[in-house]
Amino acid sequence: MEVRFFQVDAFTRQPFKGNQAGVCLLEQMPGDEVLKSIAAENNLAETAFLLPVENGYHLRWFSPKVEMKLCGHATLASAHVLWETGLVAPDATISFTTLSGVLTASRENGWITLNFPARNCDRVALPDDLRRLFADAIDVAFSVDRYIIELPTGAAVADFVPDRNILAPYLVVLTGKGSAEGPYDFISRYFATPVGVDEDPVTGSAHCSLATYWAARLHKNEFLAYQASPRGGELKVILEGDRVLLKGEAVTVIEGRFHF
Template identity: 40%
Template sequence: MGIQIFQVDAFTKHVFKGNPAAVCPLNEWLGDYILQKIAAENNLSETAFFVKKNDIYELRWFTPKTEVDLCGHATLAAAFVIFNFFEDSLHSVTFETMSGKLVVEKEETDLLFMDFPSRRGQPCDLPEELIRALGEEPAEVFLSRDYLVVYESENQIKRINPNMDLLEKLDSLGVIITAPGDEVDFVSRFFAPKVGVPEDPVTGSAHC
């Protein structure tokens, strides 16, 4: 059995930049065990698998350790593969996913835009384990699927060296740390050792 695998660098115009995702087009779904083994062997933060059903594509995402319910860069990567290698006349692709229908549109400039569900975090108490894992006390903390930890300066974000063992024990999928940027609106980093992604280069779903 042969399976095509594409590797796409999302969120960038330059090779070896951005966030790489593997994309595997399938004619029909394989067993979860096989999908997980493929993702583990790819050893990227996400491997996307899609199957076309009528006019939409069913899409699933796997980290090296588990399936996840939402992933930004691998969704863009899957759309890029469809637009460029399967249906070059399309200007919009709809994915059916664990998080509902997701739409990616291609502009005339070939830029891709996607509409993602909002995951508004709620203010929460600051877990002691989170402070110990990050090593610095933040200004604010919010919780949705992930902890969103807000600091006061870009320098704090740069110098944090998290304890991955402690992060893995938290009651969230991942941890986003963010602060106002010195020359941009904000800076952020994303850690998800629980699902096999110690630190993700760029995380679309962290900005939902």
């Protein structure tokens, strides 16, 4: 079997920045074990698998360990590949059927807009080990499957040195308010060892939670956000009711084929 493959840097306009995603264009859907093996072979935060269906594409996402229920950067990368290869008309909106329902992608002036579900945040107490690690946390919430931990400043988020042993069992999003002098409303980082990613470079799904979190904190619904991983990435985030619009750019860095 032969599958067209692309590697895309998402939520950036520069190669070697943003978040890396694999994109596989399928003519038929292989078994789950094959999909898991391809994702493990890529060893990227996520690999997206696209199969044409009526009115769009069936889209699945796999980390090196598990199938994911929602992934922003690999959806952005998938839309980018479909437009860049000419499989979808340049001005067409793309519909993806996923484990999180129907998601759409559109494009304007080089920016791709993803329409994703908003994720609610509930205030909780941290487990003891995380409370010791984040003794300076000023707010804590839980959203779907991950802790949202606010530190005193965005700079504190960027400067945080992770303790991999303590973080290993948890999905953790760190966030902090941007500085008054800077362009960003908030800064974030995401640690996701349970799904095979020690630190994710730029995370669309995390911003589905951060949009609702910061809307309540800042009393606004449009944000410019920065994820301060070593690769770094920028997103425009808009909360519209129970949906979040994630806007970003992307660039293809590798094109090839899988043979198996």
